[in-house]
Amino acid sequence: MSSVEHPLRKYLRPSVEATTFCPGCGDGTVLTSILQAIDELGMTMDDFVFVSGIGCAAWIISPNFNADVLHTTHGRPIAFATGIKLNLPEKKVMVVSGDGDLTAIGGNHLIHAARRNIEMVVICANNGIYGMTGGQVAPTTPREARTITTPYGSLENTFDISRMVQASGASFVARWTTYQPRQLTKSIKKAIQKKGFAFIEVISQCPVQFGAKTGAGSAVEMLEMYRKSSISVKKAVEMSPQEIEDKIVTGEFIDTAKPELCEEIARLKERIRGEG
Amino acid sequence: MENRRVRTGKHFMMGNVACAEGAVAAGCEFAAGYPITPASEIGHTLAKRLLEVGGYFFQTEDEISAICAGIGASWTGKKVFVPTSGPGISLMLENIGFAVGIETPVVLVNIQRGGPTTGAPSMGLQGDMVQPRRGSHGDYEIIALCPSSPQEMFDHTVRAFNLAERYRAPVFVMADAFIGHMREEVTIPEPDELDLTYRRILEKGTDPSTVKVFLDEEVAPMPIFGMGFKTHVTSSCHDEYGNRNLIDPTALDNFIQRLRNKILKHRDEIVQVECDYDNCELALVAYGAVARCAKEAVRVARSKGLNVGYFRVITAWPFPDREVQDLSHKVKKILVLENNSGQYYPYVKAEAAGRAEVEFLPPQILGQVHGLDYVVQKIEEMLR
Amino acid sequence: MPKVYILREACKGVVDCDICRFVCPKDVLGKSDMLNRKGYFPPEVVDEDACTQCGNCMVYCPDMAIVVEMRKAKKAAR
Incomplete structure (x- = not known):
């Protein structure tokens, strides 16, 4: 019986015994969903370069994935990934990080990578809080939620990351919760195959910080909440802003084709070579 | 055939242009930068020149992105250049420390201007001399060269690339607005007269978990991306194989001292007066x-x-x-x-x-x- | 006959996590009384006959700690 191995185990570094996530953390589900997508596409880890920033979600790929992995500084993974992709256009470059990393300290890079439409998959595990540092308010924290730095509730508005990335020019944008791992895997597969900037937001439970501080409860209670409050994009367009206020709109927001930066650069270089 | 990288001959040339030509001659394939006085001419020159030789100048959304894209590009095996001025370096400092920590060859130029803060952008001041040495947090060594003429803007930039490649480390060229904007005669040698260094890259097929690819005082071969090495590169304290270690003070001591010794042990090859x-x-x-x-x-x-x-x-x-x-x-x-x-x-x-x-x-x-x-x-x- | 394997040492326990039992539609899993080496109580299979091979426990588990052996190998979606 001990000889049974999980079919996705082969994608992890041999030295990895277990992930460092807290019990019930949604980041583990994001991890398996990514590997499941790679497995179903029949790709190998050598087809990818993975980049992460700082925070719990950055540890999804580092050190776990048995691949080229660059675990960078806080907020900057997309900037590093851009430098990699521009110089290794034949490889798939995937950034996996959290909401604080990608939208607070690193928000500018996210906006501009989407604007450039550089081919890249960015997966944002959004737990609505700073988990690793002890449960501080994040740009994604719901208004009025209590955190360690908003003891009377947050006074600020909540970032709608997916809408922001879509407005910035991404080719593919989807949002799922960790209650929808199969849909998530399907979107990751599409994102990997997308010629352009592909962004996936995963609403992911953090029972230890978000659950405890805001009163959202345990991992299971949070998944139950995701189940109850998720509505599809199609349904959301027929609803009033008041009706969707407390809902999580999930699904694929955009999936379009437009000029991709690396291809444009290659074309330009080809043209200059011809003229020279 | 005409060598498009090396513009051999005598030129009446601005320091910043000579700097850019030095980078192209040294084999630079990727540069990243954000517009800033008094360094902008370097980017202007590279935008055209790098495309002519099959490279690319990437204008970023800010200087933080410039150094990060540069480090990312360097991990694909390319020679990388990040020109800027003092305020740009201020923004880059965290990730210059990252380049030190993960042993990334990258050449930075600081065309120093009048500070503190926005200061006087078009005036020259040697106001940032300690910044490369002590600006990023933590304990580390750095290499910085000081050109005194447009000719040396060319020569020192070439040498900076050689040192960066030799020691897998960031190297600074510390000029200022006077040298950057000065026009003088610059002699660019024949291509075969340039002595160029290229980094040691891990042999294809090697498993980096069996070979020391970090923290070697004699400079470890670089396990660059895209070659199937499955390298783990982390900003966290790590061992010779790239494994993170956050609990053992001897691992931290090893991490700091070996990176410092990598530079200090070779100071005779680096220091020039x-x-x-x-x-x-x-x-x-x-x-x-x-x-x-x-x-x-x-x-x-x-x-x-x-x-x-x-x-x-x-x-x-x-x-x-x-x-x-x-x-x-x-x-x-x-x-x-x-x-x-x-x-x-x-x-x-x-x-x-x-x-x-x-x-x-x-x-x-x-x-x-x-x-x-x-x-x-x-x-x-x-x-x- | 489906086979559900619990990789006990990879599990972080039903006390704090419990996602596998939450997503199982047929109450196949119960709580083990034996701690694993890290000090967690993994689930254990209590009613394997009830298992429909939906695979939920395996898909949702954040720690790759459950393997459901499918009777027929699923066609790999390519």
């Missing part, structure tokens, strides 16, 4: 634009019969400690000239302590190079 102080009583110490004035002041003072010599710092970091010790043994007095309020001076003074008397002379007005008479007068005073 220009010396002319045999049998002199006093020596002027200067670098960059100010060194031109110091050299001329020494010539004038000598014509007046004054026994004065000259010590030009070419490699600012690692600090030329043994060279300054030698100087302090041989002269009685040292006068440090800098176009700032005395940034390099304390290092010289500390190294010469107990042997030579060290004084500092700023320019009459910060942001201007020292007046010739003003320096000669000071020499006369000190020798009186």
